[in-house]
Every structure is written in structure tokens, then in C-alpha cells.
Amino acid sequence: MSTDGAPGPATQPATRAIPAKPSLDGVEERWSAVWRDQQTYRFDRAVGRERVYSIDTPPPTVSGSLHVGHVFSYTHTDLIARYQRMRGREVFYPMGFDDNGLPTERRVQNYYGVRCDPSVPYDPGFTPPAKPGKEQIPISRRNFVELCEQLTLEDEKGFEELWRRLGLSVDWSCTYATIDRRSRAVAQRAFLRNFARGNAYLAEAPTLWDVTFRTAVAQAELEDRNRPGAYHTLAFPKASGDGDVIIETTRPELLPACVALVAHPDDERYQPLFGKTVRTPLFGVEVPVVAHRLADPEKGSGIAMICTFGDLTDVIWWRELNLPARAVIGRDGRLLPDPPAAIDTEAGRAAYAELAGKTVHAAKTRIVELLRESGALKGEPRSIEHPVKFYEKGDRPLEIVSTRQWYLRNGGRDEQLRAALRARGAQLNWHPPHMRVRYENWVDGLNGDWLISRQRFFGVPFPVWYPLDADGEPRYDAPILAAEDSLPLDPSTDLPPGYTAEQRDVPGGFTGDPDVMDTWATSSLTPQIAAGWIDDPDLFERVFPMDLRPQAHEIIRTWLFSTVVRSHDEHDLLPWSDAAISGWILDPDRKKMSKSKGNVVTPMGLLEEHGSDAVRYWAASGRPGTDTAFDVGQMKIGRRLAIKILNASRFALGIVGGEGGAALSTGIATGDAASEATLAAVTEPLDRALLASLADVVDAATAAFDGYDYTRALEVTESFFWTFCDDYVELVKGRAYGGAGEAGAVSAQATLAVALSTLLRLFAPFLPFVAEEVWSWWQAGSVHRARWPEAAQLRKLAEAAPSRQLEVVGVVLSAVRRAKSEAKVSMKAEVASARVTAEPDVLALLAPVSADLRSAGSITDLALLDGTGEIAVAVELAPRPAAV
């Protein structure tokens, strides 16, 4: 019994007859159903870690829809999964769904016409209206979360259907959702452990704040957008009374929040001012002039006002120079009702009253008027365009407000940790390697710890309560942490140990932490979630740390980095050995495909139109990290290849299994390269040469796959396949039918069977449907559980035949065809004589296969003549038969 083509654990129906007219119609439905019923891709957890190949599949966002980019990159992962499975690894290939966070919240709001109001009590009987009404219905957090869960469940069904049709070899019994019980428990347990180690902490600090969503935002969620602004020139009178200091600012509305002026320490213009004070216009607050290296002498007048807080540089100045805080902007993006205490003059308070309650925009307009009237505004504002920080999902500029938030240490404030995380990046095998640089750039650019709390509703709550003092104020310095065995929990409904429900939100009692975690704080734990860190330690042992993280490059700074942070902290390990980074799909204008450009094709439509194998073929042409054009032409080529495989297989198997053909023995008939019968049967030089070439192909494809270069593996396989069809099959046809005696026929038949078996397995990761279809005609079990071909076995059959032989024969065959093509006659036209002149070593390769060559070219007289240089072929066609 050989391992070659051995059936996998799953059994299949008996092999079917070879269809007379093979077709791709219906292969997707047929085989995806069989794979589901037979559990072809089930993960067998009985094997040890060393035989497992585990994949940290990216959980797609269910609230969005799948697009071509998903089909593209998920196919890449499946190619690797299928290859590793055939190499004998037990593949742990789960699927997750990302239903945690703001996108789901928004979708639920719009879909059902509701909004979350935590003050509303839970209504167990709530059902949303059939059609969303004009006014959003306020519902409790629990009701809201229930709707989120309900809707995402439906979304997930559509995703699974598409993935199955695409042929992803996912084990569908290993699924998770980032908001399910297990994920919540994992996120909460990891948080508790981070806290216990001192790596999660609560801090009141200036925080980037989105005024629309009213939530804190992390550094990783920022983006710069160019926005129009204007420089305003303001005069600050010196406290000493001798003149003004002129500054420029784009945010005059923050003048009441001004705590100092700042210039570069080397700036000679302002050195006399350092240590002196000035007064703010309108408000009359005395502020110092200070020096700091981050002040840019080239910008504006070289001296700037520091406000709490206009931007992140203000935060740095405020912190490093120990300046007071004078907040004026509230969480709603409006100026606070009351002025900072430092504004203590009648006039100052009156000026502030003009601004209180206004939006930032309105306040700016008003204060410019006031400044102009007072004469403090010099000249007119000068329009500029400048980068402004936005929350990536928001559409109003971020403000900075001081709030209490949870942070997780990520090296942003700790050089030692930063260096350790940088080293983790270097330890990871990146595909392609240059993607590592993005990771390093990000780590190097971190300017603070990771803010993980969000003031939202649908997410994983912090498993934390705070005692309330006699005044009902939370004791943030003494949080009550949940016990690990009580997870997952919701502090807004669950009770802290030792308290009763009556003590909730009353003085001397407790209150639950109202925030939820950043979705990345859960997504960064996908290896732990998928691998059963909490509830399945046996599984965890076998699959963690994982082998592969496949993902897109734009989330290296978020998903990849944060996953490394969590694993480093919790396990002191890299979460996976390899990261495969996929590129973008570009539309024909070489722009990234996106909805807004209206050029997105629906994935299901694509699969239906071209066939799954064809779409996968196109996807396989995109190397890791390389952006790839959306190219229907490539899909058509893929479809043609699949059809060619059907036809070539039908033909080869017709010969092998036909009358007088190799129903000889099982080993020969199934193309078992390791069987003794096959070894004895393969005797002809051309057949051996074919197998020698095929062995080279197997080596090349294997090496390419091992290096995650599936594109190369497909290329070498495909290229060989066409040579196999066009040259080898043509050369061997006559002999295979018995034209050169029994032994020659058997040799050809055995070779055809071995070659076909090998090629089908090489193609199986790319074209799983057609490969399985053909495999089922003559083999037991699934091709996807068959063993990857071994070059050594083929070489043994080849008996050291020179693989170049095939190439040389091809050159002569091509010359004969050229002669016929130029003469515009049929390829079966008779050739009276062909005289081949070549170097002796080339002739030595041609001589043993001259019979096959004569047969394929219909050559009556083939002469091999010693010569020098390139192969030259003189062809003399036989006279055409007289016209009828």
C-alpha cells in the first residue's frame, strides 16, 4: 500500500465513470456539498503540535459586505492551507466574524431604526418595527446588543455561503464571532491579566476625542486630512507694558485656553522674552513665555500660543513644561459654559460669555470679531490648507479633551518594551519581507500607550466596578476587578463580589464601568479566541502559537501590531511564525477598488459568471504584498485551463482505462508512482524524460509553496501542463494506442496515469473543483486529502533520464509544425523527410525518441546529422494528394 493518493479520513462515493462530455457546470454546488457532508476539511485534533498547521484567519466585518478584495486575499490563504494539508499537516483553519464595534452599531441603528439609551430599562418583549420609523426608538443597552447579535447572525450566513462556493477549505465547525461569549471572556480575561501585571491602567489625561461619536479615539485610528484653515495674527501685550508680542494661530477660539507662549530655545528673536510674561488679549490672563525644542522658528512668527488643548504638540508642551490646564472644549465639541478659573476679570468673563456654548466653528467666528474690535487682531486672516486629525470613521476634526480612560502598555511610553516589540517584528517571517518595515515604522512612531476604552455600547465591557464613596463619587483608585471564573460579564447588570443589587449607583455602594473596549482590544486576541485559550486548553496546546497570520497591509499598525502586543504580554511569544500580507485589488485605472468609486463587482456574481476555479486562478496571480489589477481576462484564462484539464484528463484516462489499456493493475491505473507495477511498466525514453521534467516541476512548485510564493507554484505547473498536452500527449498518442507494440503502449499508459495524478494534485490547491471532479472519475477519496506529489518517486521512474530531452524533442516538433503552418497545410500532412542537424549530444537525446517523433509529425524519413550550433531542421513535405 502506498501513500500516494491514499484516501483521507473522509470517505467518498465510489469512483464514477468518465463522462463522455465533461463539463464544469455545477461543480461548485456538487463538490462543496460533498466536502461539507464528508467533513473533508475537518481539523483532526488528535495529532500533535508538530504536525499541525494553524491559521489565524482574519474575521471579516459582517456589517459590511464582502467585495472582490476579500475573495482575492482569502483565496491566497486557502492556497496555503490546501498545500499544507496535502503535505500531511493537519490544518487548523477557523473562520471568524467581526461583529464587534461601531460599524455594527451603526448598521443596527439604521436597519431597525433604534438607538441605544443606557438609561432605558431592558424590555424582554421588545421587537423592532418591520420598517424603521422616522424617529429612532430608544432602547436599553441589552436590547440593543441583542439586536446586534440577531442581525450579525444573519449576515454571517451569507458570508459562509460565499466562502463555501469559493471553495475555502475552512473547518466550519471552528467559527467564532468577536462579540460572542468566548470572545468576550477572552478579552476580559486578557484585560484582567494585563491589569494584574500593571500593563493595563486607568488614567486621566488629554485624549483625542470624536465629538460626533462622543468617544475617545486611539492613535491607530487617526488619519490626517487636508482642510482649509487660516492664520490669525494676534498681539499679546507684554506684562511689563513695553509693547506687544505677535503670534500666529489657526485656532483663535482657543485663546481662553492659552497657558503660555512658546519659542525655540535657540531663537534669538525671543530669547529676551523667556521667563517674562504677557497677557492674553480679551481675557487678560497673564501667561509665561517659555522655550521648547518643538517650537518651529520657521512657522509663522516663530512663536506660538500653547492651549489646552489644540493639538498633540500642546499636550507634549503641557506635560513637559508642567503647565496648568484650562480646558474650554467639552465632549460635545462646544465651548464649556463656564470660563477657566484663570479668567478672573470682569471683561475677560464677559468676553468668554460671548463664546460659551458655541460650537468650535461658531466660537471662532465670534472671537475673530471680538479680536478685531479690540484691535488685537493684526491684519486679516490668511487662508491656508493644513493637515487636520480626524477619526478615520468620523467627519469632524478631533478635539482633545481631558478624560479618564483605560490604557494598555504598548511601548509608546517605554523604550524597553518598544525595543522588545520591535524585536518581535524582526522575529516574524514576513511575506513579502519588506512589509516588516511598516511594522517598525509604526512601532518607532508610537507616542503614547494604547487607549482601549471607548464610550460606546456594543462592545466588550470592562469587567470592572468602582466603589462609590459617601458622596456617590466613584473611587477610581480602588477598582473592583471581576474574578476570572465569572467571565464574561457585564458590570452594568452583573454584581461585583460582596455587593447586592440594591447598592448599585447609591452612595457607599458601587457602579459599573460604563465603557466598552476598543474593537482591536478584542481582535488582537483572535489567536487566543480561535484556539480555545480559555475553554479548550487541549486545543490551545496543539495550535498555539499559530503558523500563519494572513492579512492586508493597511492594518499592520492595528491588527498585526496589537496581536503581537497581546501575545508578547500574555505568553511571551510571537503569536505566529509567518505573516502573509496581501495586496490591493486595483481597478483598470490602477486605483484601489472601492465602493465610493462605484466600481465594485459583487463576489457572488463573479463566481457565478466565471466559475470559482477561474476566479481563484486570477487571485492566485497576485503575489503576497503585490497589488493586482482586477482582470476578467485572467479569469477567462483560468476557466479555459479548468476546461483543458477536464478534456486532457478524459483523453488520458480514455487511453489508460480503454480497451487493451492499463486496467493492468491498480498501481498503474491510478497513476501510483510508488508502485512496483508502474516502475516495471515505464520503459520508454520519452516517458522517462517526461517524468524527469515533472519531477523538476514538483520540486519547483514545492519550493515555491514553502516560500509562500503560490503564484510561482501555479506558473510552473501550468506551463508544464500545456507542454504535457501539446507536445508529450501528441508525441505519445500513436504509441499509447498500441502503434509500437505492447510494451511501448503500457509504458505510455503508465506515464499518462502518473503524470495526470501528479498534475491534478499540483493543481488541487488552485482549482479545487475541477481537480476534485477529475479525481473522482478514477480515484478513491478526495484529492484534497491526497498526498502532495514527491519528486523522488518520479525520479525513480525516470531512471536518470535527462529532462532536457523533452525540450529538444519539442524544438524539432516545432520546426516540423512551422513548415506545415507556413505551407498552410494540416498538421497531419505527411512529411517526406526531415533532416535534423545538431550537436552530437543533442542527437544523442533525439535518437531514442525518433519513433515517437516520426509518429507525431507523420514523418516518413527522419535523418539525424552531426553538425554544430543551433538545431536546424530541413523539412520536405510530401506532395499533396491530387485535388479531387
Place this chain on the structure above:
RNA sequence: GGGCGUGUAGCUCAGCGGGAGAGCACUCGCCUUACAAGCGAGCGGUCGCAGGUUCGAACCCUGCCACGCCCA
């Protein structure tokens, strides 16, 4: 402004120190009983530009240009 990547035939891409390649498209042929959704043959490129290294450069180095992405 900094970093990374990409510029090779009309299109999509491979090649990355010694012959400029593949597929598609195009042209001309072939009903050759596996496949006309096929087969055969052919046309087509100062390898982004300019320097340099080398006996020799698409390939290595420098600068520039264009495009894309990431970060400021």
C-alpha cells in the same frame, strides 16, 4: 516632508550581472476522432529618464521623473 513599493511588448505580468520572455490581444493558417471555449505559426519592446561601476547592466550604485501605499 519621511519611509516602502512599482515603472519591461497594446494589456496583465515574469526575469533581477552574460541569449529580452510568457499569457492575453492582434495577424496568418489548420475541421488534427480529448478539447474550435481547440491546435499550429507569426507580428510586436533604445526593459521610466540621466549618469556611474563592470570586459559586459533590464538586472548593481547615484540622481531625477511618474504612479501607488504607509506615516508626518
